[in-house]
Amino acid sequence: MMGSTLGTVMFLWMVIRQFFPYFSDLHLRRWVEKMVGYVYPYVQISFPEFVGERLKRSEAFTAIEIYLSANCGGAARRLRAELGKDSSQLVLSMDEHQEVVDVFEGVSFWWSSSVSIVKSPQFSFYPTPEGKRSYQVTFHRRHRDLVNGRYLAAIMAQGREILAQRRQRKLFTNSPSRDSDYRQLLWSHVPFEHPATFDTIAMDPQKKNELIQDLLNFRDSKDYYRKVGKAWKRGYLLYGPPGTGKSTMIAAMANLLEYDVYDLELTAVKDNSSLRRLLIETSSKSIIVIEDIDCSLDLTGSRRKKAAAAAAGEETEEKKVKEAMRERDNEDSKVTLSGLLNFIDGLWSSCGGERLIVFTTNYAEKLDPALVRRGRMDMHIELSYCRFEAFKMLARNYLGLEDHRRFSDVRRIIEEVDITPADIAELLMPRSRYGGAAEADACMDALVRALEDSKAKAAAARAAEAAEAAAGVVSLEPEKTTERGKAAGKVGPEPEKTAEVAAEAASEV
Ligand SMILES: Nc1ncnc2c1ncn2[C@@H]1O[C@H](COP(=O)(O)OP(=O)(O)OP(=O)(O)O)[C@@H](O)[C@H]1O
Numbered sequence: 001m002m003g004s005t006l007g008t009v010m011f012l013w014m015v016i017r018q019f020f021p022y023f024s025d026l027h028l029r030r031w032v033e034k035m036v037g038y039v040y041p042y043v044q045i046s047f048p049e050f051v052g053e054r055l056k057r058s059e060a061f062t063a064i065e066i067y068l069s070a071n072c073g074g075a076a077r078r079l080r081a082e083l084g085k086d087s088s089q090l091v092l093s094m095d096e097h098q099e100v101v102d103v104f105e106g107v108s109f110w111w112s113s114s115v116s117i118v119k120s121p122q123f124s125f126y127p128t129p130e131g132k133r134s135y136q137v138t139f140h141r142r143h144r145d146l147v148n149g150r151y152l153a154a155i156m157a158q159g160r161e162i163l164a165q166r167r168q169r170k171l172f173t174n175s176p177s178r179d180s181d182y183r184q185l186l187w188s189h190v191p192f193e194h195p196a197t198f199d200t201i202a203m204d205p206q207k208k209n210e211l212i213q214d215l216l217n218f219r220d221s222k223d224y225y226r227k228v229g230k231a232w233k234r235g236y237l238l239y240g241p242p243g244t245g246k247s248t249m250i251a252a253m254a255n256l257l258e259y260d261v262y263d264l265e266l267t268a269v270k271d272n273s274s275l276r277r278l279l280i281e282t283s284s285k286s287i288i289v290i291e292d293i294d295c296s297l298d299l300t301g302s303r304r305k306k307a308a309a310a311a312a313g314e315e316t317e318e319k320k321v322k323e324a325m326r327e328r329d330n331e332d333s334k335v336t337l338s339g340l341l342n343f344i345d346g347l348w349s350s351c352g353g354e355r356l357i358v359f360t361t362n363y364a365e366k367l368d369p370a371l372v373r374r375g376r377m378d379m380h381i382e383l384s385y386c387r388f389e390a391f392k393m394l395a396r397n398y399l400g401l402e403d404h405r406r407f408s409d410v411r412r413i414i415e416e417v418d419i420t421p422a423d424i425a426e427l428l429m430p431r432s433r434y435g436g437a438a439e440a441d442a443c444m445d446a447l448v449r450a451l452e453d454s455k456a457k458a459a460a461a462r463a464a465e466a467a468e469a470a471a472g473v474v475s476l477e478p479e480k481t482t483e484r485g486k487a488a489g490k491v492g493p494e495p496e497k498t499a500e501v502a503a504e505a506a507s508e509v
């Protein structure tokens with residue numbers, strides 16, 4: 001039908017050109033278009049692949065591509081295949097110059113894809129595609145309102161949803177910034193494939209649940225943040241000794257919320273404005289991580305300089321050289337505390353939204369209070385040495401053990417010994433591939449031995465420390481020590497009595 005209409009129009013066109021040769025081309029075209037409008041009631045909308053100056057791929061184009069391949073891919077004769085997530089499945093989409101029909105609320109829409117060859121390749125910094133691809137939709141003009149109101153919105157919504165499911169999450173890191181190259185990418189990325197989940201993290205179960213609830217709440221409270229007028233972001237501070245699972249926890253958070261991870265290396269950032277540029281380039285649904293915040297930023301720089309100046313008189317040569325070297329190292333990076341605070345909750349931090357900012361440190365007490373106050377770091381999470389509940393999770397995870405005869409020994413010792421989950425995990429890793437009960441027994445025995453060892457070592461270290469302290473006190477304040485010795489004599493059991501008790505005990509044996 002469309003063909004016959006077109007034929008009629010072409011015929012009319014030729015007739016018009018013969019009879020009105022004095023019409024200018026422009027007049028003619030306008031007039032013809034008007035005439036065609038009466039006869040040909042169809043409207044066409046075109047969606048080019050690239051829009052804008054930076055040749056950013058149009059979101060509408062991507063959504064349409066996904067929508068069409070999901071809804072009417074079967075109708076097209078020629079399809080294009082790409083490897084999807086995990087490289088395990090093929091994603092099919094309509095190839096160029098194909099036409100399919102989509103029916104929405106009982107109305108037909110003709111979709112076609114086309115590619116026009118770019119004639120003169122212009123000089124450009126960005127890689128230009130070989131041709132300009134676009135999708136066209138044709139529909140009757142009486143459905144214009146439907147298209148504007150519901151049809152395009154439905155396509156965008158469905159396209160986005162499928163894209164989110166299919167999305168391969170990424171782990172980004174910032175490249176060292178250089179002045180000379182404005183076009184270099186700020187972040188480089190690899191696929192994010194860390195397998196950690198909250199099920200495999202050993203920590204106090206109650207704290208873990210609280211954290212999970214907090215994260216899920218955050219993800220679902222877009223409207224709430226809007227209502228109270230806060231930017232949609234949340235800060236977490238993870239602190240604890242090395243090997244207690246801070247980095248693992250970040251991976252688990254990313255896996256729970258399905259966010260991308262931006263691992264920000266502060267020492268590679270030149271100054272505050274580079275920091276801001278990095279922030280702007282992050283997408284929403286992401287976690288921005290700054291590991292070991294106390295080491296990566298000279299937060300106490302000015303104070304240390306003053307202290308150094310005060311103590312300069314007594315300083316040795318060697319100390320001065322060290323100080324100078326550290327100053328020089330820091331010169332490359334001029335990110336300041338106020339720059340970092342602005343990064344976290346300045347005006348720029350609200351662009352995008354749905355972002356977590358996570359800091360990790362081994363020493364929470366070293367950080368500037370301004371950095372960790374509520375509102376900047378909303379939650380402080382301590383990851384600490386392994387206690388019995390956490391140990392049970394590790395035993396279940398690594399050895400599949402719900403219970404074992406050595407659990408009671410572990411329970412007794414582990415409360416007194418500071419051992420990290422990383423150390424325990426290492427001890428519980430089966431040595432052979434097949435595992436089994438004997439393997440589990442061996443692992444548990446090794447663990448108890450290691451726990452006893454470290455308990456003995458800790459006791460020895462404490463004794464040595466006490467002895468040293470006592471010696472120090474003796475050498476510094478001889479009189480006081482003698483007094484204290486006398487006092488101690490009073491508190492402790494009297495010498496004669498002690499001998500009596502010992503004799504009694506010996507006779508009983
Ligand atoms: N709480 C935990 N639950 C399960 N596994 C853990 C836990 N803590 C540590 N591990 C294991 O120990 C290894 C080291 O942990 P991780 O790198 O997360 O420590 P960290 O706290 O980030 O240390 P650092 O302060 O040195 O960066 C991980 O591979 C992980 O398997």
Ligand SMILES: [Mg+2]
Nearest residue numbers: 246247248291
């Ligand atoms: Mg770490």
